Every structure is written in C-alpha cells, then in structure tokens.
Amino acid sequence: MSQELRSFLLQALQRLEKADRTLESEQGYNEDLEILRMVIELTREQVPIENTRSTPRAAR
Amino acid sequence: MKILVVSLHRLGDFFLHQTLESSIRAKYGQVEIEYLINDSVQGYLITRGIKHHVFPREALQRFLVEPYFNPVSAHFLLHQTIEQINHQGYHAILNLTQSRAAAALMRLLRSAQIFGPRLGSHDWSPEESGWIRLVDRMALNPAGPSPLQWLDASARAAGLKMPILQPQVFTNSRQRRHLGIQLNASSKEKSFRPSELIGCLAKVRLAHPNLRVSLLGCPMDQPDLESLADTLRSMSLAVSVDVRSFSEWENANEENRWDLILTPDTSAMHFAARLGVPLVALFRGSANPFLTAPRMEGAVLLQRRADTAQAMSQSECADLGDAVIEVLQHEARSKSFFHSWITRASSAGGLELESLDQQPNERGMQNEPSQEVASVPGA
Numbered sequence: 202m203s204q205e206l207r208s209f210l211l212q213a214l215q216r217l218e219k220a221d222r223t224l225e226s227e228q229g230y231n232e233d234l235e236i237l238r239m240v241i242e243l244t245r246e247q248v249p250i251e252n253t254r255s256t257p258r259a260a261r
Numbered sequence: 262m263k264i265l266v267v268s269l270h271r272l273g274d275f276f277l278h279q280t281l282e283s284s285i286r287a288k289y290g291q292v293e294i295e296y297l298i299n300d301s302v303q304g305y306l307i308t309r310g311i312k313h314h315v316f317p318r319e320a321l322q323r324f325l326v327e328p329y330f331n332p333v334s335a336h337f338l339l340h341q342t343i344e345q346i347n348h349q350g351y352h353a354i355l356n357l358t359q360s361r362a363a364a365a366l367m368r369l370l371r372s373a374q375i376f377g378p379r380l381g382s383h384d385w386s387p388e389e390s391g392w393i394r395l396v397d398r399m400a401l402n403p404a405g406p407s408p409l410q411w412l413d414a415s416a417r418a419a420g421l422k423m424p425i426l427q428p429q430v431f432t433n434s435r436q437r438r439h440l441g442i443q444l445n446a447s448s449k450e451k452s453f454r455p456s457e458l459i460g461c462l463a464k465v466r467l468a469h470p471n472l473r474v475s476l477l478g479c480p481m482d483q484p485d486l487e488s489l490a491d492t493l494r495s496m497s498l499a500v501s502v503d504v505r506s507f508s509e510w511e512n513a514n515e516e517n518r519w520d521l522i523l524t525p526d527t528s529a530m531h532f533a534a535r536l537g538v539p540l541v542a543l544f545r546g547s548a549n550p551f552l553t554a555p556r557m558e559g560a561v562l563l564q565r566r567a568d569t570a571q572a573m574s575q576s577e578c579a580d581l582g583d584a585v586i587e588v589l590q591h592e593a594r595s596k597s598f599f600h601s602w603i604t605r606a607s608s609a610g611g612l613e614l615e616s617l618d619q620q621p622n623e624r625g626m627q628n629e630p631s632q633e634v635a636s637v638p639g640a
Binding site: 217236243244 | 321
C-alpha cells in the first residue's frame with residue numbers, strides 16, 4: 202500500500218471516529234451509530250497485514 | 262424458507278462457501294438460498310443466475326481513499342444495503358465471513374436467526390498505532406481460528422457440515438491426458454513466473470510426450486498467455502491457450518476437461534476442487550496451505566522450502582515437474598525443494614493436511630490415511 206493511500210485511509214478513519222463520537226453524544230446508541238461503526242471496521246481492514254480480501258482482478 | 266449466506270470475501274471463498282448448499286438442502290429440504298457477496302465478485306453470480314445481494318465494498322473503498330471523504334456518503338450506501346436485506350424476510354442468515362466488519366453487519370440484520378461464530382470483543386482505539394496493533398494481533402495470532410476452521414465452526418453453528426469434495430476419476434477413452442496450468446493468482450508474488458513454467462514443463466514433457474497442455478486464464482490474461490505459448494512452442498513445448506470463464510469451465514464437455522490442474526493458491530484452485538479435478542497447488546508468498554487449502558481429498562499442496570521471493574531455480578522447477586508427473590501416475594511423494602502435503606478428510610469430518618515430507622517411499626494416493634495426519638493448526 203502506498204504511503205499516500207495509507208494517509209488517506211487514516212484521515213478517513215479519523216473523520217469516521219469523530220463522526221462516531223459526535224453521533225453518540227448527540228443521539229446515543231442507535232442503528233446509525235452501528236452502521237458508522239461497521240464503516241470504521243471496514244476502514245481498519247484496509248491495512249495490508251490483515252488483507253482486505255477484495256479482489257484486484259476482474260472476476261471471470 | 263429463505264436463507265441468506267454471507268460470503269464477503271473473494272471468489273475462491275465463494276466457491277468454498279457454495280459447497281455448503283448440499284448440506285443446507287439436506288437439512289432444510291426445499292429452501293431458497295441467496296448470497297450476500299462483495300461487488301467485485303458479482304460477475305460470476307450474474308452469469309450463473311444465482312440470487313444475491315451486493316455489499317458495496319469496492320464502492321466504499323473508493324470513498325474511503327477520497328481526499329474529501331464524507332462519512333455520510335458511506336453511511337448512506339450501507340444503510341441502503343441493510344434495509345434491502347431486512348426487507349427480504351430471511352428465516353436464517355449464515356455468516357461464513359471471517360471479519361469484524363461482517364460481525365458488525367450481523368448486529369444490524371434483523372428478522373432472521375443468525376448463525377456463525379462470534380468474534381472476540383475488541384476496542385475502538387482511535388489512535389493509529391493502537392488500531393494497527395489490534396489488526397495485527399487478529400490477523401497473525403496463531404491461536405486464532407484459520408479460515409478453514411472458521412468455515413467448519415460457522416457450519417456447525419447452524420447444525421450443518423462442510424462437505425469434503427471428492428476428486429473425479431476420469432474414465433473416458435481419450436488417448437491424450439490433459440494438464441491445465443493456471444499461471445496467475447490475485448497477486449504477483451503468488452503467481453507462476455514464465456521461466457518457472459518452462460523448467461517444470463520440460464520435465465513433464467520428457468515423461469509424458471503426448472500430454473495435452475493448456476495455459477488457463479481469464480480473458481484479460483489472453484495476450485500474455487499467447488505470448489508465453491509462442492515462447493514455449495519455439496522450445497518444442499507444445500501448449501494451447503485456454504481462456505474460459507468459470508461458467509464455461511462448468512459447462513465444458515468431457516473432452517475439454519482436465520486430468521490435472523497445476524495452480525497457485527487462487528480462485529481457480531477452489532473452482533477446480535469444486536469440479537473434482539485433481540490438483541497440484543503451489544503456495545508461495547503470503548499463501549499458506551493451512552489457511553486456504555482446497556476442500557477436496559487428494560489434492561497435493563506444495564510450499565517452497567527456500568523462504569525467498571525470487572523465481573524458482575531450475576532444480577526447484579524440475580522438482581515441481583516431478584510432483585505433476587507423480588499425480589498423473591496417481592502417486593504423491595516427498596519433494597526435495599518443497600514442503601508437501603496431501604489433503605484428507607479427517608475422522609471428525611474436517612479437512613486435514615497430511616505431510617508427505619517424512620515419507621520418502623512411493624505412496625499411492627488411494628491409500629488409507631496414515632497415523633501421521635497433521636491437524637490444521639490453530640485454536
């Protein structure tokens with residue numbers, strides 16, 4: 202993974218976590234917060250050592 | 262009755278997951294089975310007319326790396342998918358995906374009984390170093406379940422059993438046996454290098470001069486495969502190029518089927534296992550036979566003894582050629598340059614890898630498993 206891509210991912214993660222804190226303080230625990238937390242999990246999975254498991258080749 | 266199978270990995274994993282269908286039908290009888298898959302693999306499901314929902318993973322990934330990424334857009338995309346699934350009224354949802362994101366998704370799905378192993382609790386550390394370590398622990402922790410164990414555990418949670426596929430015995434009357442060679446995998450480090458193929462094929466040709474050999478690939482591989490085939494022909498190693506979609510593989514008549522496929526760890530390996538084609542699979546780079554072995558009995562799995570990313574030496578290529586020759590003769594022996602295993606169904610019904618390393622004598626592939634069966638490591 203390139204450093205640039207990595208830095209974008211980290212920025213995205215920071216924004217997501219900020220949104221997570223804001224939503225939790227404003228609305229409490231609800232479905233929207235769960236969805237946001239799933240996006241956070243997906244973002245964390247982009248780290249190459251975990252293997253994103255998405256395919257870089259076209260499926261035939 | 263409607264069941265949703267959550268299969269959010271790659272195409273090879275989907276092929277593995279699909280083998281569970283027979284077990285689901287045996288338990289539930291008339292049942293509609295639908296899949297939740299990543300957008301990157303939906304091409305195959307569309308071609309085969311398999312009912313599915315698409316999880317917008319690649320679309321999300323594109324959002325995530327945008328410099329002005331907005332969490333609201335990601336939220337909207339996922340909310341739509343979740344609502345779509347919740348409105349289907351599934352009786353059961355079976356999660357075969359080993360990821361925390363899939364576990365989070367399970368928490369959001371309602372109106373169905375949800376089956377699958379639970380992932381351990383985890384924190385939500387916002388700091389970079391914290392979350393990378395967290396991911397590291399999960400991915401590399403040897404005590405964690407391997408994908409194979411995860412599949413077995415997922416099936417057990419739903420009262421099902423993951424089947425072990427049996428290799429097909431080719432009894433047709435054709436004169437020439439047919440070897441298929443899949444070159445490319447999802448990454449370069451896992452794929453065969455052309456020079457390696459030359460060394461391996463030269464050895465195989467000496468033992469089987471009439472063998473029919475095809476280079477396999479998807480349409481995007483065709484120019485490279487044609488160029489390699491020309492090189493091989495110039496060296497008197499006759500090969501043909503066989504570019505087929507997986508759907509076309511499934512529909513191939515007997516004359517165009519293979520007696521053996523040589524492949525790296527890729528979706529073609531799992532697909533060949535599903536068709537029951539005998540396999541020699543090479544695991545290199547990040548590929549690990551204990552994590553992603555084909556779920557078929559009698560597949561020969563090789564991993565280089567030399568821990569290097571360099572192309573294989575001539576001796577290694579010849580050793581690989583020997584492995585192919587042996588399987589064509591229904592044998593499997595230890596190798597000088599590769600750790601080697603053969604897949605077996607365990608007495609408990611799971612998949613086991615039996616090491617061939619300490620067995621220098623010739624071994625018939627139809628023999629009963631010995632006492633030296635090595636379990637798949639992990640929890």
